[in-house]
Amino acid sequence: xxxxxxxxxxxxGALDSCLRVAESGEILxxxxxxxxxxxGSALEGKMKEAMDKLKVLVLLPDxxxxxxxxxxxxxxxxxxxxxxxxxxxxxxxCQSWL
Amino acid sequence: MSDIKKFMFVxxxxxxxxxxxxxxxxxxxxxxxxxxxVSLAFMDDGVYQLKKGQxxxxxxxxxxxxxxxxxxxxxxxxxxxEKESMEARxxxxxxxxVDVTVLGKKxxxxxxxQQDVVLSF
Numbered sequence: 001x002x003x004x005x006x007x008x009x010x011x012x013g014a015l016d017s018c019l020r021v022a023e024s025g026e027i028l029x030x031x032x033x034x035x036x037x038x039x040g041s042a043l044e045g046k047m048k049e050a051m052d053k054l055k056v057l058v059l060l061p062d063x064x065x066x067x068x069x070x071x072x073x074x075x076x077x078x079x080x081x082x083x084x085x086x087x088x089x090x091x092x093x094c095q096s097w098l
Numbered sequence: 099m100s101d102i103k104k105f106m107f108v109x110x111x112x113x114x115x116x117x118x119x120x121x122x123x124x125x126x127x128x129x130x131x132x133x134x135x136v137s138l139a140f141m142d143d144g145v146y147q148l149k150k151g152q153x154x155x156x157x158x159x160x161x162x163x164x165x166x167x168x169x170x171x172x173x174x175x176x177x178x179x180e181k182e183s184m185e186a187r188x189x190x191x192x193x194x195x196v197d198v199t200v201l202g203k204k205x206x207x208x209x210x211x212q213q214d215v216v217l218s219f
Contacts, residue, residue, distance in 0.1 A: 001211050021141070021206045022210075023204055094216070098118070
């Protein structure tokens with residue numbers, strides 16, 4: 001399944017909770033959640049660990065808007081809005097975490 | 099109508115502080131009215147929604163916690179609580195106002211995977 005996160009992992013528990021229960025599938029980071037995909041943040045270790053069991057993707061326009069497109073953690077894939085749509089369509093189900 | 103889908107409502111917010119818990123219940127009841135297969139998962143602060151003995155007179159807010167016990171009457175019998183969240187809050191099954199199935203984080207995640215629709219509150 002596809003998990004969509006849109007809140008900063010440094011001020012909101014949604015990503016933490018998602019990573020705790022999700023055993024497989026894909027996570028798409030959008031809006032303020034894109035900070036989780038950047039090198040050097042406190043989350044980097046946790047994200048790398050998560051990538052052992054989940055595919056992590058980030059919405060590039062949101063990263064670019066925040067000036068962080070050149071700091072993506074290795075192994076995190078980027079998608080544009082079209083790719084976002086493809087992800088939703090190709091997964092059996094999805095959850096937009098609040 | 100034979101198109102029955104599996105709906106899971108994931109509840110992660112404490113009651114009363116925000117409107118999410120109450121709104122989730124409303125949508126749960128609507129979904130059940132359409133004869134869909136409904137389950138509820140409680141994790142993080144959402145576990146507090148099921149705490150026994152809620153008394154809301156003092157905050158002049160409707161105590162909607164009895165509604166969880168009425169869900170059975172709408173054929174909603176699948177209530178899941180994440181063990182890790184419950185324990186992190188010092189709660190046990192005996193503190194909850196309704197019978198639930200306590201599942202570990204992994205099992206909750208697997209259950210989410212199996213749904214047709216997952217709504218987060």
